[in-house]
Amino acid sequence: MKAIVTVIGGDQVGIIASISKILADRSINIEDVNQTIMGNSFTMMMLVDLTDAEVSFDAVRQELAEMGTMMSLSIRIQREEIFMSMHQV
């Protein structure tokens, strides 16, 4: 299963490092990363592959959300199909 991780919030040191660590520790592969900073607002999108993930989707979702709360960021993970189906004919 592939999913998109989105991170939105104030820029700070270590955002990518912290998230990548969670993903790597759970054997979730990052396939693509895209980030921009507009003003002080940090926006990052990651395409990840959960095929070999060692934990459930829900567990990863929760862990990322907790990290988001700690760093005052909004971090979401959503299955990729939702974006494809909504925006592609």
Add this chain to the structure above:
Amino acid sequence: MNNQQILETIRMVEEEKLDIRTVTMGINLLDCSDSDDETARKRAYAKIVDKAEKLVETADAIAREFGIPIINKRISVTPIALVAQASKTPDFVKWAEMLDKAAKKVGVNFIGGFTALVQKGMTPGDLALIESLPVALLKTDRVCSSVNVGDTRSGINMDAVRLLGSTILGIAEHTKEADSIGCAKFVVFCNAVEDNPFMAGAFHGPGEGDVIINVGVSGPGVVKSALEKVKGESFEAVCEIIKKTAFKITRAGELIGKTAAERLGVDFGVLDLSLAPTPEIGDSVARILEEIGVDVCGGHGTTAALALLNDAVKKGGIMASSHVGGLSGAFIPVSEDEGMIAAAVSGELTLDKLEAMTCVCSVGLDMIAIPGSTPSETISAMIADEAAIGMINHKTTAVRIIPVIGKGVGEMAHFGGLLGYAPIMPTHKSSSARLIARGGRIPAPVHSFKN
């Protein structure tokens, strides 16, 4: 994947309140009939609990995975009048209590299908179900009921219409401690559809399969926000942006519906794309009409704006999914729509205008509070008017009206939660008693010579 599209989806959910309004499991109960009433009820209970056991858990997991909230998980069943009247002495109140118990057991917030289809005539079972309604809706919390009194091919059963006027007052009287809320769970249809996932009118039609998943998507807030981008532009631009938005919403719903059906091991039925408002700010159909250009919903031009909205929503939805069904269009329930409530309070939105609006939108007079002292014949006549609109125009119309016992024009009725609150609206004072006293049937209309 385009970043803007990802952010747009997130914004639609976070700021514009895009959600899946309901995942409704339709369950056939025809195979539960028995000459012994208690045996039939036990079978029906066992089947509902068995089939819907994992409905809530599955829907919640899917919502978390796709990041789109699924607000309601519901069940619709075969019209109970059809199932129960095989029994020698059906006790319909007990059938309603059984449905309520099953709904609570599996954790759904409503179960629909306490229903009778009487468009051409009433069987003893249909009559018994209708007569049980005041007590059945008092004794249950989650049961929703509907009666179909007419259709384009059969005409209108005016005997049933007369009976339902007094039945609605009976339901109101029995639940008067809570602003007659029982009436919010009862709807009278003309041309009822068999696969509608929305309450209070959902039932699992006899032409459906054994178990299916129907999905209702909503998103008035998303449409309103999209329209803000085309202020002052022509109607073509308005239609185009509504269609595009409806397309996206429908796609999200279809994906979620198909995933839910697959995981539950049942067939996917239909996707009902209806703009269903809630009393929350930013989730209103009235505000869309105002964005299109009428200052206050109910003013002149409202019907035209609603016609355009309803049609454009269908066009976008039909392009997005091959399984669009149910009611699909725009709902205009007064108490459930913050903009409608405001318009009704201001006096711009009247019952007569609402009736006109129902000619071009997906349902009918919905969640409208009227004085508790309204005569039953007046309520019957309102039902007859709506049914006539549906019958002649080949569309579904409905009446879900609440005579609030003990309250009069200008006061507010409070139903709570998604059902919202509404000002009591005035009805016409003249009597319709002679019309309703006639009884019999209004014959089916001619299907040619259309003007």
